[in-house]
Amino acid sequence: MRFQLPVTKSDSDDWRSRAIDVIPGGSSTGSKRPDALYGTRSADAGVPTHYERAEGCTIWAPDGRRFVDCGMALGSVGIGYADAEVTRAVSAAAAAGSVSSLPHKLEVQVAEQLVEIIPSAEQVRFLRTGAEATTAAVRIARTATSRSHIIASGYFGWLDWCSHAVGVPATTQHDITNIPFDDVAELETAVTQHAHQLAAIIIEPLVHHVASKAWLTAARDAANRTGAVLIFDEIKTAFRVRTGGVQELHDVLPDLTTLGKALANGYPLSAVVGRASIMQCVNDTWISSTAAAETTGLAAAKAVIGWHQRVDVPERMAFAGGKLMEVIGNALASAPWVGVQADGPPMMWRLTSEIPESLDALVVAAARNGVLLKRGAYQFGAVAHDLAAIDRIAKALPNITNSLRPGPRLTSSLNG
Ligand SMILES: Cc1ncc(COP(=O)(O)O)c(C=O)c1O
Numbered sequence: 001m002r003f004q005l006p007v008t009k010s011d012s013d014d015w016r017s018r019a020i021d022v023i024p025g026g027s028s029t030g031s032k033r034p035d036a037l038y039g040t041r042s043a044d045a046g047v048p049t050h051y052e053r054a055e056g057c058t059i060w061a062p063d064g065r066r067f068v069d070c071g072m073a074l075g076s077v078g079i080g081y082a083d084a085e086v087t088r089a090v091s092a093a094a095a096a097g098s099v100s101s102l103p104h105k106l107e108v109q110v111a112e113q114l115v116e117i118i119p120s121a122e123q124v125r126f127l128r129t130g131a132e133a134t135t136a137a138v139r140i141a142r143t144a145t146s147r148s149h150i151i152a153s154g155y156f157g158w159l160d161w162c163s164h165a166v167g168v169p170a171t172t173q174h175d176i177t178n179i180p181f182d183d184v185a186e187l188e189t190a191v192t193q194h195a196h197q198l199a200a201i202i203i204e205p206l207v208h209h210v211a212s213k214a215w216l217t218a219a220r221d222a223a224n225r226t227g228a229v230l231i232f233d234e235i236k237t238a239f240r241v242r243t244g245g246v247q248e249l250h251d252v253l254p255d256l257t258t259l260g261k262a263l264a265n266g267y268p269l270s271a272v273v274g275r276a277s278i279m280q281c282v283n284d285t286w287i288s289s290t291a292a293a294e295t296t297g298l299a300a301a302k303a304v305i306g307w308h309q310r311v312d313v314p315e316r317m318a319f320a321g322g323k324l325m326e327v328i329g330n331a332l333a334s335a336p337w338v339g340v341q342a343d344g345p346p347m348m349w350r351l352t353s354e355i356p357e358s359l360d361a362l363v364v365a366a367a368r369n370g371v372l373l374k375r376g377a378y379q380f381g382a383v384a385h386d387l388a389a390i391d392r393i394a395k396a397l398p399n400i401t402n403s404l405r406p407g408p409r410l411t412s413s414l415n416g
Contacts, residue, residue: 015050015062030158031074031377038367039360039375047367054081056384059372067367068389068396070324071374072382075236075348078262078317079307080384086265086303093299099291106302107293113305114273119244120232120253121273125282126293130235130260131157133270134202136287137256138162140272141200141229143281149197150176151190154204154233181207184218191222202231205246208344216252223255229278235260235270236378240317240347243308265304269297313383314347320390321381322346327394328373335401338362348378365403369396 012018016034019026025033026049034042034049041047048061057080059067072078079086093106111124127133134156142148156162160172177194179186181204191198201219205211223230232254238245239262247253256274263269273279307313328351329342339358344350351373353359363375371393373379 013063019049029074031374037375038364040357041360041364044364047364048372056080056082056386057382057389065370067370067372068392069372070328070379070393071372071377072380073266074261074374075240075378075380076261076264077266077384078239078313078380078382079265079304080382081266083265083303083307083384085306086267086300089299089303090267090296093295096295098295103293104295104298106295106298110298110301110305113302114259114271117244117305117308118234118238118257118259118273119247119251120255120257120275122276123279124271124273125279125287126298127270127272127287127289128268128291128294128297129157130233130258130270131159132289133235133258133260133272134231134233135159135161136282137231137233137258137272137274138200138202139285139287140256140274140278140281141202141231143285144229144278145199145227147197147199147228148175149194149199151179151187151194151198151201151228152176152203153179153181153187154202154207156202156204156233182209182211182215184215187215187218187222191226195226198226198228200229200231202233204233204236205250206237206241206345206348208350210241210246210249210345213250213252216246216250220252220254229256230254231256231258233258236262236348239263239304239308240314240380241345242314263304264297264300267297267300269301307383311383316383317347317381319346319381320383320385321349321379323387323390324379324381324385324393325349327390328379328397331394331397331401332362335405337406338401338404342379344378347381350378351375361404362400365400366396368403369399371396371400 027033038047051059052062053060057069059069114124115121138161160168164173177190179190201223203219220230232247234245234257238259242248255278256272258272260270325342325346332338332340339355340351340353340362342351359375363373366373
């Protein structure tokens with residue numbers, strides 16, 4: 001018997017409530033849930049919760065309204081949505097059979113390219129998500145050292161080893177010590193406390209600002225001293241701050257590095273790369289996934305690497321992100337009633353406020369005027385943020401800030 005779809009529901013354009021009915025929270029990606037997008041204002045009318053098409057830095061909602069996007073899919077898209085070159089490469093990979101019972105030669109080619117690009121890379125293992133890559137790196141470190149404790153600074157994904165969420169066994173949480181970003185003294189204290197059981201120090205080398213060379217060097221020295229593995233999580237920073245990541249900028253090399261996000265312009269691909277002597281420990285444990293090296297992600301990464309070979313992509317991201325921060329930051333500075341500031345490095349900056357509701361109100365006002373700002377995370381500059389997009393945002397800003405001004409409101413909107 002065929003399924004009868006409920007006609008009224010499938011005809012409804014209320015994607016927010018339809019999503020909440022069938023997907024807990026409304027989205028399978030936590031940061032894309034309506035609550036995460038708009039905070040206390042998530043039920044407001046007129047804010048988009050779903051999209052139908054994305055191209056460059058523009059997103060079209062199912063009702064046809066278009067938005068300039070500043071979040072770029074949580075930084076996973078560094079070139080632009082539906083970039084022609086990436087799309088061509090992915091389509092060709094799909095047409096050629098994106099999986100088989102053998103690994104594809106692209107796995108070898110892209111691994112060779114990453115060994116060229118990432119300063120500390122001698123060998124590579126591919127996975128699909130960032131969380132898988134960080135988990136693999138930690139597993140490799142534990143295998144290499146026969147120790148269990150992890151000192152960590154940053155966000156590494158949702159999996160158990162690094163999570164303090166409800167549902168994670170307390171015993172798992174005992175094996176990790178979280179330390180603050182860029183604080184040498186706290187790092188040294190944690191290392192002294194756990195030296196004999198220390199498997200790895202894993203750090204994100206950029207949180208609000210690029211880590212100091214002193215902190216990265218202290219982590220490198222501590223790992224050398226204790227025999228622990230030093231891991232840089234460059235999932236947000238490689239192919240962005242520099243093509244080779246923060247390690248290229250500061251010249252402090254980790255043993256292992258995790259990659260993801262902008263590596264494949266939004267296609268699901270991540271990697272753990274590092275020194276061959278440590279990467280070889282993969283053979284002493286078990287790290288594997290059926291779809292790890294499916295070729296659409298690899299083809300996307302190869303196309304992204306092609307972009308980086310021809311164009312100074314990090315420079316373009318910094319230029320575009322800097323322009324976005326300047327235009328939006330200046331508008332916010334001249335509208336103090338909004339109560340929100342813009343700051344951070346140009347290629348990935350944040351909106352901050354003492355009052356969370358102010359940020360929620362700004363994000364809602366921006367969306368109503370055709371601009372998608374990311375609440376509680378970074379705004380990412382991408383190659384696709386051209387001057388026309390920045391101009392569109394600049395033109396929307398007076399309406400956005402004025403709509404938040406106590407008193408009479410402007411109502412015109414850029415949305416067509
Ligand atoms: C630094 C860092 N590591 C790991 C992750 C987890 O990646 P994913 O969400 O692809 O699992 C993220 C995601 O935001 C991240 O920013």
